[in-house]
Amino acid sequence: MQPNVLVVDDEAAFAKTLAERLALRDCRVTVALNGNEAMEVVQKIYIDVVILDLAMPGLDGIATLKAIKRIKPQIEVIMLTGNATTETASEGLEMGAMDYLMKPLDIESLVELINMALKRKSWREVKTQAEP
Template identity: 55%
Template sequence: MKIRLLIVDDEKDFTDSLAERLEFRDFDVSKAYSGEEAVGMVKEYNYDVVILDVAMPGMDGVQTLREIKNLKPLTEVIMLTGHATVETAIEGMKLGAYDYLLKPTEIDDLVTKVQAAYSRKAEQEERIRKAKMMRYFESPRAVLEDKEDP
């Protein structure tokens, strides 16, 4: 199964070019050109990893990250920017960003980060699945134990 990506950047040429390069590497890629558009798409679809520009007009990357994490906490977000500040990076990481990369970034570095972010998401989903299964299997046991006590 292909990793589902959403690229969010107001620079259309950059976004289209990056999407093309990632599709060539066998990712399932969607694009949004604003934070507002990205939030709407995240409400509608499940993405594994979002590649998100920090500096966008309207809803900026940090606001968009906050909304994405509220909607889909397990979706991993990699922040991209050409105007990095330590404060923005720290804020993004506090809000749950997986990582923070400077533009322009090497495509191989980005692919490595995307794969690592996807692995973390898959591990979290597996832990949740196991916890739900344990709760299911413990439930009948608890019922039986309650019946045995007078």
């Protein structure tokens, strides 16, 4: 199954190159350069996994995560952080993000997480359908 991935990062060069590399690894990728754009995308397009930078101007990573989880709780979110401290990432985990990765990224670790996110999402969907 080809995962539908949304990459959200205000560093356009980073977001677009990462999107290209994920596309080479069989992902269907959309890019958003800020939290507001990300919200528009998740409302218009079917997304399985969001790769979300935590430090963004305007609607920051944590606010975007909250907004995504409020309207589409089934979407899995993997956070990206450039900070050496993990306080914000821990806050994100408490708000329902699946995991986080540090920048600079290891692409294979990210792909592994995307695949895990897909499995988790399908399992959750099956569970929801099975519930009376």
